Amino acid sequence: MLTIWGRINSHNVKKVVWLAEEMGLTYDRRDVGGAFGMDEAYRALNPNALIPTIEDEGFVLWESNSILRYLAANHGGEAFYPTDPKARASVERWMDWSFTWADAIRPIFFQMVRTEADKRDTALVERSVARAAGLSAILDDVLGRQEWLSGEAFGVGDIPVAAYVHTWFQMPVERPSRPNLERWYAALQARSPFRDVVMIPLS
Numbered sequence: 001m002l003t004i005w006g007r008i009n010s011h012n013v014k015k016v017v018w019l020a021e022e023m024g025l026t027y028d029r030r031d032v033g034g035a036f037g038m039d040e041a042y043r044a045l046n047p048n049a050l051i052p053t054i055e056d057e058g059f060v061l062w063e064s065n066s067i068l069r070y071l072a073a074n075h076g077g078e079a080f081y082p083t084d085p086k087a088r089a090s091v092e093r094w095m096d097w098s099f100t101w102a103d104a105i106r107p108i109f110f111q112m113v114r115t116e117a118d119k120r121d122t123a124l125v126e127r128s129v130a131r132a133a134g135l136s137a138i139l140d141d142v143l144g145r146q147e148w149l150s151g152e153a154f155g156v157g158d159i160p161v162a163a164y165v166h167t168w169f170q171m172p173v174e175r176p177s178r179p180n181l182e183r184w185y186a187a188l189q190a191r192s193p194f195r196d197v198v199m200i201p202l203s
């Protein structure tokens with residue numbers, strides 16, 4: 001049995017649960033982190049005191065993108081994770097780049113969702129909005145040339161970026177028109193695991 005530790009309103013937890021749902025895996029998700037706290041037993045599994053962490057038949061793993069790669073490589077998820085070295089590297093590039101993208105979006109999310117209106121740092125939000133707008137051109141460009149970030153089919157290369165794209169589209173901030181990115185976001189919304197796991201109210 002696969003165990004996934006982490007509160008479901010975490011972007012990094014959503015990524016793992018989303019893939020588990022796409023792959024039809026049976027899993028037990030346990031709330032940890034944020035208001036749920038972290039006990040010593042959990043910290044012994046993950047010395048970073050961060051979520052998510054998984055345990056699969058005694059194998060413990062943390063770092064959300066490593067978990068995505070492990071699940072896809074070991075549980076019949078090959079369709080989500082190409083084996084050809086160039087195709088695989090292209091997919092992994094978007095997984096790594098997702099942290100650049102997440103760093104741009106996170107301040108907007110924390111300020112607009114987790115900070116009271118009168119305590120918001122508007123200059124920080126403005127800088128993040130501008131940074132996200134610039135980075136979104138990179139996504140729009142690649143998605144004008146290929147259907148998915150993972151290539152011709154949806155895969156693990158789409159998941160980390162998509163988790164934060166959804167948040168970006170939900171924020172009451174200015175966004176430039178990005179037709180290819182919007183087409184991809186609409187295609188993601190046609191997937192029920194994306195709707196059920198990622199498109200929950202932000203908190």
Ligand SMILES: N[C@@H](CCC(=O)N[C@@H](CS)C(=O)NCC(=O)O)C(=O)O
Pocket residue numbers: 010011012013032033034049050051052062063064065
């Ligand atoms: N690089 C790590 C980052 C993990 C991370 O920052 N997790 C956040 C939630 S998204 C966390 O654990 N925050 C503390 C908490 O929830 O208590 C990963 O991708 O797994």
